[in-house]
Amino acid sequence: MRRLVSPRFLLINPTDGPESEYGKLAAAATQLPQLGLAAIAAALQENGFSADICDAHVHGLDENSLLELIRQGNYGVVGFSVYVTTERRALAYAAAIKRTFPHVIVCAGGPQVTLVPARFHDSVIDYIFVGEADDSIVEFATALTHSSRPTGIVGVVDGSQPFPDEGVSPRLVNNIDNLPPIRLDRYYPLESFYPPVHVRGQKVVNVIGVRGCPYKCTFCAAAEINGRRVRAMAPGRFVDMLEYYISIEINSFIFYVDTFTLIKRRAQEICEEIIRRRLNIEWKCFTRVDTITAELLTIMRQSGCYCVMFGCETLNDKTLLAMKKGFSSQQCIDGIGMARRAGLVTLASIMVGLPEETESDIRNTVRLALASETSLAFFPVFEPYEGTPIYDLCRRTGKWVVDPRYSNALLKDQESVWVPDTMTRPRVEDMAKEAFRSFYFRPKTLFALGEVFARLPAARKARFIKAGLSYFLPHPRLRTRVGSRFH
Ligand code: B12
Numbered sequence: 001m002r003r004l005v006s007p008r009f010l011l012i013n014p015t016d017g018p019e020s021e022y023g024k025l026a027a028a029a030t031q032l033p034q035l036g037l038a039a040i041a042a043a044l045q046e047n048g049f050s051a052d053i054c055d056a057h058v059h060g061l062d063e064n065s066l067l068e069l070i071r072q073g074n075y076g077v078v079g080f081s082v083y084v085t086t087e088r089r090a091l092a093y094a095a096a097i098k099r100t101f102p103h104v105i106v107c108a109g110g111p112q113v114t115l116v117p118a119r120f121h122d123s124v125i126d127y128i129f130v131g132e133a134d135d136s137i138v139e140f141a142t143a144l145t146h147s148s149r150p151t152g153i154v155g156v157v158d159g160s161q162p163f164p165d166e167g168v169s170p171r172l173v174n175n176i177d178n179l180p181p182i183r184l185d186r187y188y189p190l191e192s193f194y195p196p197v198h199v200r201g202q203k204v205v206n207v208i209g210v211r212g213c214p215y216k217c218t219f220c221a222a223a224e225i226n227g228r229r230v231r232a233m234a235p236g237r238f239v240d241m242l243e244y245y246i247s248i249e250i251n252s253f254i255f256y257v258d259t260f261t262l263i264k265r266r267a268q269e270i271c272e273e274i275i276r277r278r279l280n281i282e283w284k285c286f287t288r289v290d291t292i293t294a295e296l297l298t299i300m301r302q303s304g305c306y307c308v309m310f311g312c313e314t315l316n317d318k319t320l321l322a323m324k325k326g327f328s329s330q331q332c333i334d335g336i337g338m339a340r341r342a343g344l345v346t347l348a349s350i351m352v353g354l355p356e357e358t359e360s361d362i363r364n365t366v367r368l369a370l371a372s373e374t375s376l377a378f379f380p381v382f383e384p385y386e387g388t389p390i391y392d393l394c395r396r397t398g399k400w401v402v403d404p405r406y407s408n409a410l411l412k413d414q415e416s417v418w419v420p421d422t423m424t425r426p427r428v429e430d431m432a433k434e435a436f437r438s439f440y441f442r443p444k445t446l447f448a449l450g451e452v453f454a455r456l457p458a459a460r461k462a463r464f465i466k467a468g469l470s471y472f473l474p475h476p477r478l479r480t481r482v483g484s485r486f487h
Pocket residue numbers: 011013015021030031032033034035036037039040078079080081082083084085086107108109110111112114115129131132133134137206208219220221222223225226256257258385386408409410411
């Protein structure tokens with residue numbers, strides 16, 4: 001057997017760039033460093049292996065530059081983190097690597113691989129990592145130093161072996177407090193990323209302190225990827241992580257956990273600890289309308305929270321029930337009101353074109369959103385993700401208008417990927433655009449937007465103005481990236 005000494009890992013986010021994910025809104029696109037790749041790199045380095053990250057968003061990448069990078073870095077293993085938006089590109093890069101450097105081991109992990117592992121099995125990928133790979137990647141790297149073909153690692157499928165008939169359950173990490181801390185600045189040029197427009201602060205990073213979600217929302221891939229068992233970082237350790245970032249001059253955070261207030265006591269402890277340590281930060285989070293209390297929202301505000309994003313999904317009770325969301329439209333409206341009274345900006349996410357939804361359902365949802373107290377709202381066109389429970393229902397109750405394996409409509413020019421039988425594609429797209437227009441082009445929201453905008457650092461303001469101009473007045477010269485990205 002060939003003995004490989006400390007293989008060097010190159011970890012890649014193979015995105016095509018913001019244009020493919022955000023279409024005409026690319027110039028204002030959210031681009032944040034991938035936590036998944038950073039977690040893998042941190043686990044490898046903690047165990048003495050060498051790992052570098054290349055994020056195509058910021059480093060720019062094409063086939064030739066990737067091959068050159070591998071040659072120069074003498075990498076033995078190349079790993080792709082694959083999202084629905086990056087599957088095609090990842091497979092194309094993998095094929096090029098195998099053609100040029102047959103000895104380089106190519107592996108893939110990430111959301112899309114975990115959701116549809118069998119599809120990657122018949123491809124040019126040597127090893128498929130299903131689920132959270134913090135532990136399996138270390139076992140894999142260790143095994144590689146002894147054997148050229150590691151086998152028997154839980155959560156890892158060897159592409160040269162038959163795909164297990166019973167499928168592969170995602171591997172999950174037991175205790176996330178045992179994982180090495182993620183320091184994004186070690187892997188990414190943070191000044192090259194952009195937070196979303198409503199995010200405050202001069203310097204911003206995204207952090208995660210919980211994995212897993214116990215809810216069963218049928219459209220969501222989160223629980224399929226990270227499981228239903230919730231594993232939370234100790235509040236003190238989480239706040240230590242914030243302090244680390246503060247020490248490198250970060251002053252604003254996006255808490256990217258699916259439901260920040262899922263464990264109310266933990267959320268409260270984090271807020272108390274931020275206040276006790278006198279951390280002068282601003283932060284926003286994502287949560288559900290049925291996991292908040294007025295008391296919790298108040299302490300969140302006191303500790304620097306300025307914005308809560310609620311996944312309302314729709315304000316149609318029949319659809320909420322069918323999607324097993326677990327709350328009603330009235331709870332959404334009440335939750336938004338409670339957060340507003342606590343002094344928080346609210347952002348309601350509402351999908352358009354859900355299974356069995358009719359034009360009148362959408363009109364009703366938009367009417368309720370307009371009447372609600374929410375400061376801001378998103379109205380993306382619904383897209384079913386493979387591997388989620390809703391996907392089968394979508395097969396029966398609608399049709400795909402583009403190949404679902406490679407496409408993502410979320411925020412991309414409000415284009416449909418799938419359309420319910422109850423509607424036509426142009427109607428879904430028009431109604432999503434109309435929802436945006438009716439929500440934003442009215443004095444109340446324009447005022448809220450003005451407040452958000454006034455707080456943005458100057459260079460980000462300039463970026464969004466140019467993005468807006470290029471969106472509404474298409475002109476090639478305005479379609480370039482502008483401004484310093486980070487602050
Ligand atoms: C934070 C987040 C974002 C952030 C940051 C993205 C990022 N890339 O880190 C932003 C807002 C930028 C974002 C953007 C998008 N996101 Co997002 N996002 C999330 C969220 C909420 C958490 C992800 C996370 O950081 N988890 C924590 C880390 C540690 O876990 P992880 O990334 O899964 O990584 C682990 C494993 O997957 C694996 N792994 C990952 N990469 C690799 C690579 C190798 C080589 C190996 C071996 C293993 C491995 O090991 C990691 C450690 O355990 C999830 C929901 C969720 N709960 O998963 C959605 C989620 C992942 N996003 C999703 C989508 C669709 C998108 C977008 C395509 C949306 C869009 N059109 O704008 C873009 C794509 C961006 C891109 N190409 O990177 C979907 C994925 C569905 C799919 N089939 O791909 C999810 C599941 C949400 C959902 N709608 O259900 N996202």
